[in-house]
Amino acid sequence: MRSGEQRAASVERTLGSRQLATLLPDPAAARPAYRHLAEAISTLILDGRIALHARLPAERALAAALNTSRTTITAVYDLLHERGYAHSRQGAGTWTALPEGRAPSGIARLVAPRDAAIDLARAAPELAGQTLTDALTQITPEIAEHALTPGYHPYGLPELRAAIADRFTRRGLPTVPGQILVTSGAQHAFTLALGLLCGPGDRVMTENPSYPNALDALRRARLRTVGVPVTDAGWDIEIIESTLRQSVPQLAYLIPDFHNPTGALMPESERARVLHAAARSGTWLVIDETLAELALDGPSPRPFAAHASPGSTGQIITVGSMSKTHWAGLRIGWLRAPARLVTELAGQRIAGDMGGSVLDQLLALALLARAGELLPQRLERLRRQRAALTAALAEHLPQWKLRQPPGGLSLWADLGEPIGSALAERAMEHGVRIESGACFATEPGLFEQRLRIPYTTPPDTLREAVQRLAAALADGVSPALGGRRTHWIA
Known part of the structure; x- marks a missing residue:
């Protein structure tokens, strides 16, 4: 049986010299240049901006792209080999690797x-120990009842789906349980959506800056990001409209509620414009509402999809979780989408985990019931x-x-x-x-x-x-x- 590295390398991934050069600093910016470039490539590999098991450009081609000597690039590759960030295959060039003891x-x-x-x-906030103890005590009888069942719930525990749907309805977006898929956090929901709706090379519009783990997911799915700025003043909606019109991305990922990392809150009038522009371009919207309930200076915003005109919410996926409002260790998230899409996503989810932990979902249900207090x-x-x-x-x-x-x-x-x-x-x-x-x-x-x-x-x-x-x-x-x-x- 071939190793994981060999199996991964069997899928051809070649990094072009010009493509890599655009990611690297000027060789003349620091001395020695070879060490400067090797450190930059190492960082890109750890970041996921350069994929693992990807073939690096030929030395001569990269030297030309960076306007430096081939001797410098040879020293760069030698240092990458020495530090474990690259390995060579006879007659096949130099390939990226992850050093022993390092993590992405x-x-x-x-x-x-x-x-x-x-x-x-x-x-990420902590959860008070007494709160967790009380919730565990509360659900103990329910755990015993569920232990008599197979325990597979690919859509999520029915009671929890209903509670999440009711939460959306109370916030101003009428929702039924069939529109809810319970996931292992919002990141899981996002990657499920990417896997179903996007293919390698597709364009995805994201805010710049944005949530690092979402950006990592896009890079690892080999998607092309098109950034739109978020500043201290918020979003430039005209740039978003222009990007949607000209780039026609397959999907857009936005954090309109207390944006991570800027903290900005998108005005309601701007939300309607984004929805209209996305509908015109046929772009799927993934709206991350993980932080939506953490309003400190006013009421929580209504769900983004609530601003859509009636009948036009067919290409909006809303993701959320309990990580920021309760505890990240709970690993309970969800997505709201058209019921047919939820069914397709649940089918895709089966290949990965077949469904979440019943214990965690019961605990989440108990905590959501106390949200008005907690x-x-x-x-x-x-x-x-x-x-x-x-x-x-x-x-x-x-x-x-x-x-x-x-x-x-x-x-x-x-x-x-x-x-x-x-x-x-x-x-x-x-x-x-x-x-x-x-x-x-x-x-x-x-x-x-x-x-x-x-x-x-x-x-x-x-x-x-x-x-x-x-x-x-x-x-x-x-x-x-x-x-x-x-x-x-x-």
Whole structure:
């Protein structure tokens, strides 16, 4: 039997010299050039922007594309071999690889080692232990009843589908259980939609910046992203309309509710325009509402699909989860879509996991039933934490610019110079894990002047984290070269 690496390599993936050159920094930007380029390629492999088991360009072709010497590229490939990021096949060139002991950055962002560092890399709240204990006690009799059944529910537990449908209806979007598919988180819902609706090479419109794990999913599906900007002022709807009209993407992925990472909230009037433009281009919309209920300065927005004209919601998929409102460890998400599409997606889902855990779904059902009690408590805690973070930043890092978001879980800080990756690396030495804005970019070289700073930890912890960031900055950091990003988690 062939190894996984051999099977993967049997599918031809060749990276063109010009394609790779557009992802790399100028060889003259740092010395020695070969080391600079090798580090950049290593980062791209970990990011998923260069696929694993892909054939790298011939040395001569890449040297010409980068306007450098072949000797330099030979040294680049030698260093990649030495560090485990490449291997050669006799007569077949050089292929990308994952070194022993390293993990793709998507995993690294989620799995942090247990140490004394303050973790500001993940915008995920904790669930109170007593709340979890009470919910588990409540569902114990139901678990016993379900244990007498086979336990397969590819669409999701019927009671949970009904509860999620009712949630949409109460928020202003009439929904029936047949329009709901329960998934293992919103990311699972998104990848199911990509697998059914898109093929390699299709265009997908995304915001820039956007959620890193969604961008990783697009890259690994070999889709072409078309970025539309989200700034401190929000979305430029004319650019979105123009992109939909001219690029005609197969699918668009948007986070209109307390956008991750900027925190922006799309106005209702702009939502209607996006829906109209997408309908005209025939583009499927995947709307990520994971953060929609985390409104801190006003009421929660209505579902995006509620702004569609009657009968025109046929190409809108809404995804959500309990990760941000309750606990990411629950791994319960969902999508709302036309009933026929839900059936097709459930059929696709069978090939992967045949259905979610009944225990988790019963627990989710119990927690959703207490949302009226639990969510206000969470929102008040987030308001206190947001206030503590903004006050600490104003005291210790007043030169940074930031806009207080009306909801969500994080601030999008402007550092004033492109030092995000360097500061994230230096912050590790001061006991703080944090992500540079470059992590959220659709392409290299962007948002190095930004940091996403979550306010999901207690106020005292946030104040300590800001003091450590200020100390890291005082140590001195240099602006990034070529949009390089440092990965601080193995």
